[in-house]
Amino acid sequence: MKPATFRYHAPATLTDALTLLSEYGDDAKVLAGGQSLVPILAMRLSRFDHLVDVNRVDGLAGITRENGHLVVRAGTRQRALERDESVAAHVPLLARAAPLIAHFQIRNRGTVGGSLAHADPASELPAVALALGAEFDIASERGTRRADAATFFESLWTTTLEPDELLVGARFPVWSGRSGFGIREVARRHGDFAIAGAACALAADDDGRLARAAIALFGVASTPWRAADAEAALTGAIATDVDAMEVAAAAVRGLDPTDDVHASGAARLAIAQHVVSLALSDALAEVRDAR
Amino acid sequence: MHDDDIAVTMNVNGERRRARVEARLTLADFLREECALTGTHLGCEHGVCGACTVLLDGDAVRSCLVFAVQAEGARVTTVEGLGGPDGALSPVQDALRAEHGLQCGFCTPGFVVSITALLAENPNPNDQEVREALSGNICRCTGYQGIVKAVQRAVSS
Numbered sequence: 001m002k003p004a005t006f007r008y009h010a011p012a013t014l015t016d017a018l019t020l021l022s023e024y025g026d027d028a029k030v031l032a033g034g035q036s037l038v039p040i041l042a043m044r045l046s047r048f049d050h051l052v053d054v055n056r057v058d059g060l061a062g063i064t065r066e067n068g069h070l071v072v073r074a075g076t077r078q079r080a081l082e083r084d085e086s087v088a089a090h091v092p093l094l095a096r097a098a099p100l101i102a103h104f105q106i107r108n109r110g111t112v113g114g115s116l117a118h119a120d121p122a123s124e125l126p127a128v129a130l131a132l133g134a135e136f137d138i139a140s141e142r143g144t145r146r147a148d149a150a151t152f153f154e155s156l157w158t159t160t161l162e163p164d165e166l167l168v169g170a171r172f173p174v175w176s177g178r179s180g181f182g183i184r185e186v187a188r189r190h191g192d193f194a195i196a197g198a199a200c201a202l203a204a205d206d207d208g209r210l211a212r213a214a215i216a217l218f219g220v221a222s223t224p225w226r227a228a229d230a231e232a233a234l235t236g237a238i239a240t241d242v243d244a245m246e247v248a249a250a251a252v253r254g255l256d257p258t259d260d261v262h263a264s265g266a267a268r269l270a271i272a273q274h275v276v277s278l279a280l281s282d283a284l285a286e287v288r289d290a291r
Numbered sequence: 292m293h294d295d296d297i298a299v300t301m302n303v304n305g306e307r308r309r310a311r312v313e314a315r316l317t318l319a320d321f322l323r324e325e326c327a328l329t330g331t332h333l334g335c336e337h338g339v340c341g342a343c344t345v346l347l348d349g350d351a352v353r354s355c356l357v358f359a360v361q362a363e364g365a366r367v368t369t370v371e372g373l374g375g376p377d378g379a380l381s382p383v384q385d386a387l388r389a390e391h392g393l394q395c396g397f398c399t400p401g402f403v404v405s406i407t408a409l410l411a412e413n414p415n416p417n418d419q420e421v422r423e424a425l426s427g428n429i430c431r432c433t434g435y436q437g438i439v440k441a442v443q444r445a446v447s448s
Contacts, residue, residue: 001336008297008314008360031361038317038356039337051314053361079350103427105341105405108350109357190426 003041010053014139014168017057022141022164024050030166031055032075032114035106060168061111063087069171070094074113078125079104081112090174093132093181093201097124100183103191113167116152119159122193122219126153128183129170130224131199131216137169146171153223175212178290179203180239182282184275185219188262194219195263196272198251200279204287208239215247215280220257220272227251227276239287248277301362303328304372312359319343321359322369330370330400334429341428344401345369351408370400373407383407383445392441394432401428406442415446 009028011017021028028050031037040046054060060075063084070091072081081087081098088095101107101115101124115125116136128134129149136147141164152159161167175181185197196219203212213234215227230251234242257268296311303326310325317336322328322345334340336355343354346368354367373381380388383406393399402425409416409424416424421442422435430438 002317002320003315005295005313005315007295008358010360010363031358034356034358034361035338035353038358039339041315042337042355053358055361099423103341104424105344105351105353105408105427106338106356109347109352190423 001042003038004044004047006041006048007050008053009050010056012056012058014057014060014166017052017054017166018139018141018164020050020052021166024052025163028052028163030114030117032117033077033110034114035102035110036114036118036120054166060113065090065174066171068174068176070174071169071171072112073169074111074116074167076112078102078107078110078112078115082107091132091172093128093183093199094125094172096181097128097183097199100124100185100194100197106191112170116170117159117161117167119153119157119223120193121153121156121221121223122195122197124183124185124194124197124199124218127197127199127216127218127224129172130226131201131214132172132175133214134173135171136167137171138165139168140165150226156222175201175203177203178206178208178287180283180286180288180290182279182286184278184282186271186275196220196257196268196275198272198276198279200276200283202234202239202283202287204239204290208287210234210237210239210242210287215251215276217251217255217272217276220252220255220268225255229253230276239284242280242284244277244280244284247280248273251276297360299360299363301359301364302366304368310359314358314360316359317355318345318347318357318359318362318367319354321362322354322367325359328369328371332397332400334397339429340398340401341405342398342401344404344428346404346408349411351405368404370403373403381407382448383410383441386441386445386448387438390437390441390444392433392437393430398428398430398432402430402438406445409442410445416442418443 029048031053185194201214332342334342
């Protein structure tokens with residue numbers, strides 16, 4: 001359970017980090033919080049000649065408000081999502097997702113950018129980003145680009161990030177006005193990866209009619225998964241008229257989760273439907289209570 | 292020793308520690324092998340069991356998931372740094388003993404550090420909060436009841 005040897009780099013600036021990633025390409029891996037990468041290295045599931053530790057890169061952590069978005073810099077610890085009042089005030093779904101991520105000892109170290117770039121399909125942050133319509137700021141020596149959460153996650157542990165690119169921040173839209181949010185998951189133990197989970201965001205007009213609805217599931221496919229049919233059924237409905245069970249059934253239609261040691265595909269599907277109904281009910285209740 | 296070894300300096304339990312280490316050496320192995328602080332135990336070595344939990348700049352982390360070189364300039368507290376200088380037990384350690392919160396003791400250092408971190412942030416946690424905070428530490432002996440009681444005892448002591 002010891003990692004193979006590697007060359008360690010700890011750049012102090014973004015420019016230096018990008019130079020290293022450009023120079024070493026596929027032979028290098030970014031080391032952020034290390035809470036997924038170090039186990040992978042320890043079990044020798046993967047090895048890299050170079051690790052580029054971004055923990056000392058100046059300006060890579062922090063949370064700021066910017067033009068209707070909450071910008072979370074990639075190196076921000078997951079624990080900060082629980083502690084930062086602006087997260088709870090402006091992107092409550094993110095604040096509520098944070099305590100579900102692993103254990104507090106992991107969140108003290110794990111980063112927001114690391115979780116998004118690692119793209120484990122059972123993890124919370126990719127699903128939250130997908131539900132809210134977040135965008136990602138990505139840098140390389142070639143320049144910068146902005147990616148939509150909707151197209152960023154390609155497959156299991158795979159995103160559109162190129163080897164020379166670094167995720168530097170995530171822009172979470174602030175859903176203002178009358179809105180409601182919910183996130184629920186089922187795991188064997190608190191802190192384990194979810195067998196299935198669902199994040200839900202709703203925005204309503206003054207009459208309680210749903211103007212916007214998002215449901216993202218995690219743990220049920222090779223990427224976080226948007227329940228487009230269920231969202232369409234919700235949009236335009238009066239919040240108080242929604243039958244959460246019915247929408248949940250529609251949300252998982254078409255999903256075909258695989259069997260694994262934790263649950264059969266069929267069990268996972270039933271759990272997914274259950275957590276959608278719970279997350280949606282939470283969000284609906286909040287919309288109803290919102291003034 | 293290898294040519295690629297990297298010099299690292301950190302403060303461990305109030306003492307300055309300096310060594311040249313391989314980049315792949317974990318903080319846990321650094322503490323055990325370079326500092327001879329074998330109170331930090333290694334169970335799984337991949338971040339699941341919690342036995343190697345230490346405080347890194349005050350925050351509880353798994354020392355098997357941090358490379359020693361990453362702790363350059365940091366302040367590390369291990370279980371050895373939590374008791375009194377004369378070897379006296381900390382209130383958390385004392386409560387674990389009183390409530391039979393350990394049997395074989397292998398996981399105990401990790402629990403002591405996690406509980407200490409929990410109470411530093413939340414001095415009066417409810418049962419649910421205690422169980423959640425300790426869900427990342429695995430004990431195969433006690434069934435956890437004594438551990439949870441120990442936290443409540445430490446709170447009221």
